[in-house]
Amino acid sequence: MCRSPSSPADHDSDHVSGESVDTIVYILTSGGRRIPAHAKIMASASPVLENVIDRPRKHRSSEKIIPILGVPCDAVDVFVRFLHSTKCDEDEMEKFGIHLLALSHVYLVPQLKSRCTKALIGRLNIESVVDVLQLARLCDAPDLYLKCMRLISNSFKAVEETEAWKFLQNNDPYLELEILKFIDDAELRKKRTRKHLQEQSLYFQLSEAMDCLHHICTEGCTSVGPYDKEPSKNRAPCSKFSTCENLQHSIQHFANCKKRVSGGCVRCKRMWQLFKLHSSICESPDSTCRVPLCRQFKMKGGQQVRNKKEEARWELLVRKVVAAKAISSLPLPKRKRDQEEEQPRLVINHQVSVAC
Numbered sequence: 001m002c003r004s005p006s007s008p009a010d011h012d013s014d015h016v017s018g019e020s021v022d023t024i025v026y027i028l029t030s031g032g033r034r035i036p037a038h039a040k041i042m043a044s045a046s047p048v049l050e051n052v053i054d055r056p057r058k059h060r061s062s063e064k065i066i067p068i069l070g071v072p073c074d075a076v077d078v079f080v081r082f083l084h085s086t087k088c089d090e091d092e093m094e095k096f097g098i099h100l101l102a103l104s105h106v107y108l109v110p111q112l113k114s115r116c117t118k119a120l121i122g123r124l125n126i127e128s129v130v131d132v133l134q135l136a137r138l139c140d141a142p143d144l145y146l147k148c149m150r151l152i153s154n155s156f157k158a159v160e161e162t163e164a165w166k167f168l169q170n171n172d173p174y175l176e177l178e179i180l181k182f183i184d185d186a187e188l189r190k191k192r193t194r195k196h197l198q199e200q201s202l203y204f205q206l207s208e209a210m211d212c213l214h215h216i217c218t219e220g221c222t223s224v225g226p227y228d229k230e231p232s233k234n235r236a237p238c239s240k241f242s243t244c245e246n247l248q249h250s251i252q253h254f255a256n257c258k259k260r261v262s263g264g265c266v267r268c269k270r271m272w273q274l275f276k277l278h279s280s281i282c283e284s285p286d287s288t289c290r291v292p293l294c295r296q297f298k299m300k301g302g303q304q305v306r307n308k309k310e311e312a313r314w315e316l317l318v319r320k321v322v323a324a325k326a327i328s329s330l331p332l333p334k335r336k337r338d339q340e341e342e343q344p345r346l347v348i349n350h351q352v353s354v355a356c
Contacts, residue, residue, distance in 0.1 A: 025053060025064040027080055029073040037080050039064065045083040046107040068103070075099035082112055093119045098135060105139035117144045124151055130164035134175065153183045203324040205243070206277065210321065212244040213278055216251065217291045224248040280318045
């Protein structure tokens with residue numbers, strides 16, 4: 001509730017305190033309340049109020065009255081006190097944050113506007129978010145606007161049930177369309193991000209498969225090794241054993257499959273693609289590389305590619321795997337490294353065909 005307008009005696013007490021008419025202005029609120037304020041302080045805090053205060057008066061002795069209407073009287077009182085002291089407690093911000101944001105925008109008080117924005121962001125909820133969004137839009141508060149949009153996007157079903165949303169649908173179709181477009185764009189961004197992460201994960205897995213293939217064909221692992229070495233049954237599993245084990249099974253199948261000759265085995269085709277991928281990134285001389293088919297693929301070069309589009313896709317895959325290999329060789333913080341080790345390893349039979 002606003003207090004009643006100041007009496008003449010109140011005015012006299014202001015003048016008795018030593019302040020002249022030129023140094024005092026009165027802020028008139030919607031309830032008829034008059035709040036005394038220092039003209040110079042108000043002018044220095046707000047360029048809008050400075051213009052109002054500097055306007056010439058008809059009579060030199062007349063009082064300077066500045067109306068600030070349309071908001072609660074107590075909110076105006078908090079606003080005036082902030083201009084004098086730059087202080088506003090949490091209770092006042094909680095009660096009048098919306099009104100103070102509007103006042104700070106209209107009267108160009110950026111310090112108060114920043115504080116209001118942060119306070120409103122911290123108190124956003126489903127019931128108030130639509131109203132706060134409209135205010136953020138009107139008051140040019142981009143941080144608050146974005147936070148509102150994200151909350152609506154993440155909790156749209158709950159927001160749809162609020163009275164504020166129903167009112168918005170009936171009275172501001174342009175903002176409704178803006179919100180729906182933001183939600184659609186957010187979904188597209190999420191899909192693109194998920195797809196990108198899946199692709200990056202696959203490139204890292206293929207890079208790991210290339211390391212394992214070289215390791216198997218050069219040193220040997222638990223069940224598969226170079227033709228001139230017998231796999232050691234006492235060998236401990238390597239650090240990438242999950243991927244290595246899948247590769248060993250695929251190599252054994254590739255060596256013994258009868259369908260492979262006629263090209264009827266999907267699993268053999270995928271193993272063939274892994275051999276081809278190795279040859280595309282292998283930097284060893286033909287005579288020293290011990291991975292099967294490496295030399296043959298290098299000699300045939302681009303003859304294996306059917307068309308330019310397929311060739312471009314293959315070259316892109318090779319570049320991505322090489323880049324993933326380079327990144328994976330960089331030292332990582334222990335926590336990051338542990339997280340990557342927890343991710344599922346490459347399952348050769350299911351993953352290679354996606355990239356190829």
